[in-house]
Amino acid sequence: MPRTPNEFAVHLMMxxxxxxxxxxxxxxxxxxxxxxxxxxxxxxxxxxxxxxxNIQGEYMVVRPSRVIALRVEPVFYGSVDRDY
Structure with a gap:
């Protein structure tokens, strides 16, 4: 059964x-x-x-021409690592 991500982390490289x-x-x-x-x-x-x-009162602005790469990563909260 495929897992569903809880959210997506987007890494901006500038x-x-x-x-x-x-x-x-x-x-x-x-x-x-x-x-x-x-x-x-x-x-x-x-x-x-x-x-x-989830950061109230903060904001970020960027110049689009300065963004050189994006990395999109699924984030799973319910992951449990078990060492058998």
Whole structure:
């Protein structure tokens, strides 16, 4: 039976070596942000908002032209490692 991720960690790699991690509750939420915000403005030097989950009062903005790579990682909360 395939497991379902609880959320998705998206690692943003930016010019200059800076890395940041943000989380999305579903892959569809990530795809909506990616295709609606990041891709249309990929060559722009104007800031775009990056959603930050569960951090009230904080926000992050990036210049889309400075994002050089993304890594999307499923996160599973119910994992139990058993050593037999």
């Amino acid at each position: 010019e200059g070596g800076h890395r940041e991690e943000v989380r999305f509750p579903t892959i569809q939420d990530f795809q909506k942000w990616y295709s609606g915000e990041l891709v249309p403005k990929s060559g722009s030097n104007e800031f775009i908002n990056v959603p930050i989950k």
